[in-house]
Amino acid sequence: MNERARRWAIPAVSGALIVVALILGRIAPTAGDWFMLAAAVVAGAPVIRKAWSALRVKVIGIDLLVAVAAIGAIAIRNFWEAAAVTFLFALGHALENATLAKTRSALAELVALAPTTAIVIRDGEQQEVPAHTVETGESVVVKNGGRVPVDGEVLTGQAAVDEAAITGESIPVEKSAGSEVFAGTVVADGFLTLRATGVGADTTLARIVHRVEEAQDAKARTQQFMERFSKWYTPGIIALAVTVGLLTMDLELALTLLVIGCPGALVISVPVALVAGIGRAARDGILIKGGEFLETAARIDVVALDKTGTITRGEPKLVSIRSLSLPGELASQAGRRAPSALTDDEQDVLRWAAMAEAGSEHPLAVPVLAAAREAGITIPAVPESVRSVPGHGVVAVVDGREVAVGNLALMGQREGVTWAESAVDELAAAGQTPLLVAVDGRIVGALGVADTIRDDAAHLVASLHRAGVRKVLMLTGDNQQVADAVAAQVGIDDARAALLPDDKLAVIRELQAEGHTVAMVGDGVNDAPALALADIGIAMGAAGSPVAVETADIALMTSRLSRIPDAISLAKRTAAVMRSNIAIALLTVGLLLAGVLFGGVTMAVGMLVHEASVLVVIVNAMRLLSRRGGQAGGELRVDPESRRLSRQQSSDDPHVLLARDAGPARLVVGE
Structure with a gap:
């Protein structure tokens, strides 16, 4: 039985038993009760096991609340409530796992990009071998439509290579002798022979996957706070239920309070948003080191840019x-x-x-x-x-x-x-x-x-302001007049010139002392001290640079300037989703508790609303997986004479060779 089948097996069996119990209840009430009890046992047994395992390590969690409520309902012979609560909890858990798997789909897509085989030249012949067995320095052949199995340097050939998996860029890049290529990219048109420079775990793709895995598991400060809060909240709900039960002598009311008070949506509200946000960023060629940095990036209000190589082309x-x-x-x-x-x-x-x-x-x-x-x-x-x-x-x-x-x-x-x-x-x-x-x-x-100013430099500054950045600075070692001239052309708010590396650190310290959250943008190596001191260090063009991928708080796999405001906007969207998720979870629990105490909300109804709130929180977070303000759509075509790729917004020609959505390029067979 595969994972998906196991996920739905328990709620399916429990649900079927409940349906049979409801039908038999009209004919033979006793038989109906037995089937309802069986449904509660099927759905409740895993919950009790998890609750017991948690108690053994002194953790009081959601499973304990549901287990106590279900056992209590059975004790007072309210089999319908016990079955409904455990079935809804099992169903909610299955839906939660399914939707969480969806939010991690970006990582799954990255892993799937790694080719399992490679064609190498050995003994003067082409041989197909497992990709992980390719040795550094070997010659690797990648044919038209093939996926590059290693990081390498082009020896011979010319091709258009789709690098969307690595850089997030939608336009394939022309590669020829001496060019660098990355594992997981696709030779959209052409033929290449490479010298392998990185294989297996040493490829850029492998480092990206590793970094995304770590980032999705890393916790933001808000998540850490919510987990500490839930550790106190759960015992508090148990104490409230016991107190209400003793004061009212109403066991069913106390058990209902236990179920209603489950903080499931609250616990999952932050991590599901972080996973979705980091996954979306990875698809766009933006590597965010962890939840803490994503959360900090959402507060960025000052961005410091190095002039050479960032605002200018770096080619004086x-x-x-x-x-x-x-x-x-x-x-x-x-x-x-x-x-x-x-x-x-x-x-x-x-x-x-x-x-x-x-x-x-x-x-x-x-x-x-x-x-x-x-x-x-x-x-x-x-x-x-x-x-x-x-x-x-x-x-x-x-x-x-x-x-x-x-x-x-x-x-x-x-x-x-x-x-x-x-x-x-x-x-x-x-x-x-x-x-x-x-x-x-x-x-x-x-x-x-x-040094020629980059065409998209002015757009970068405008986009940063639209993303909520109050002030954009330029830090340069050039003289003040040159800095002022460049700043005037680009629209930069403040240009600091004649700066040595220590002077750049002083500027960042000054801004932080004024209460600003500062992002420093550099190449991940030359500006290392400033990148390390800033609240968020953003490394540009990190593809193929192990140092940048491993050390930067945010590593942009391409040198395209628009990725900087994209990263900040995504961080702000993620923070907004986290806040709204927490509000939804707290409001739901508050209303349900009030409904139980004053409005007669039943255990089954409460659990239904509670599980619905969990799904609302997850669906809200999944909105982050969609691309907002993405790259231009359209189609990429190969000119039959020049054999070069170009983008067209629309066409009725059925012989389209290459088309693209938000993901990697795919071959389209014409009619």
């Missing part, structure tokens, strides 16, 4: 060059030229800067060197000597001459400082990071480097 480019030897008007025009159309003076500035930066590890060295190569400038492999000045720039010796590239503080009292101050102000006002270039103590020019 050289966008302007100014030379001190040029008149101001001509220098301004030069600043708008592309590197491929440089004057001789600008070429000189770029050449000196690139030769110095060739020995620098600073991120801004990359766009300078790239622009020099684009302009056809030959750069020596390394300078004669290099001295890095942390926080300021680099000083190098090139062709026997000292070249300094960096900020205004690095220039000190070098010749041309007045011009440099003006150039720095102009470049910064334009949203560019200025790099001054000096040769042998004389400033010869300035470079303007800018």
Whole structure:
């Protein structure tokens, strides 16, 4: 007998016996009583066993209340009440398990995504083997429509890969040689040969499943409080029933109070919401570490964003060059030229800067060197000597001459400082990071480097405000003018610039001291101290990063900015469901107790209402499993010429190759 059949067996048998008892009761009342008693025994025996097991470990729970009430009803020969109470309790328990299984469906879907077999190349031939036996470094073949069995790096081939299971993204991603792929994703169109880099429990999918399992079992503070409350509440109900029974000498009233006072809906109100909320998040590529963090995320009112890589693309480019030897008007025009159309003076500035930066590890060295190569400038492999000045720039010796590239503080009292101050102000006002270039103590020019703002950055800030975030900050090590220019374009409320890692920590401490619940958004590695200090640390683009998945409070498997407000909105929805569930449970118990004491509510009616409240609480929580404000629907099609995927909102063409709902992609066979 499978689990589903066992779940419904007891209420089915008990219900059938009750029906027979009701029919026989009209013909042979004694036989009807025996069948009613049998129904109570069938449904009540498991309840009594659970109550006894709980008592042995000094736990007084719901099962004890129902067991005492049923035994008492049998003692006073009220077989109908005993059968009705135990049957309804068994039915409610079966429905509860079924609906709880539904809320955990996201985890079941994730587990089901793990392929059981893989095609590997061994001895020059393709062999199908169990996925867990694939060894790191082996070549794995994934054909069109197949599911990737391991984490790996593409060796050969090109394909569109559906990564919805990992990142929650609805559009397949083009993969080619050198690309990273994850276990559980689907090759929607193409053919790939991979080098396995992660197998079995070391895959990203396995880490996600493990994290979701832990998160769904982790308890929020509200849940912990409710469990402590129920430990006192249950004995309190027993004491109330005994007191009322002694005062009224009405045993049936006391037993009814025991049944009515069952805190079932109250106990389940919070965990069922947490399980559903975390499951919904997992489907969308949002990993929430546990109930406590989901609950805290619902209170976020300040979000701190790192500039580089979050608001901007993290790919700075050289966008302007100014030379001190040029008149101001001509220098301004030069600043708008592309590197491929440089004057001789600008070429000189770029050449000196690139030769110095060739020995620098600073991120801004990359766009300078790239622009020099684009302009056809030959750069020596390394300078004669290099001295890095942390926080300021680099000083190098090139062709026997000292070249300094960096900020205004690095220039000190070098010749041309007045011009440099003006150039720095102009470049910064334009949203560019200025790099001054000096040769042998004389400033010869300035470079303007800018990091392109992401297209969805402004939408992110607006969405965070709509999600209830009062203040969005940008924390950056760049200068204040650049930070202000970026903040103005994106709509950020407050830009804090020229910050070292310790300064970012100070800002977060300041906000927390003011009573704010702060979320810090970073990459999970570089911003680790700030992520750890913030009330909620959110790691972007965590797919394939074990550190981010394991350490972040919330790990977003994609770098799409919209996932940040999605996570906060879902947390707030979950918290609202938790509050409404608690209110429903308390109101139901309160009304039933009042009905028993003053309105004549019977034991069977009370149990029926009580079990109905449990189902209402569960159904309320299951609303979280639905996608609210989800991604655009429509269909994904393969162009027969380019063999690339595109989305269409609707079509009457029956030869659709790929379609999508909220879950993973599925192959649709045309007619």
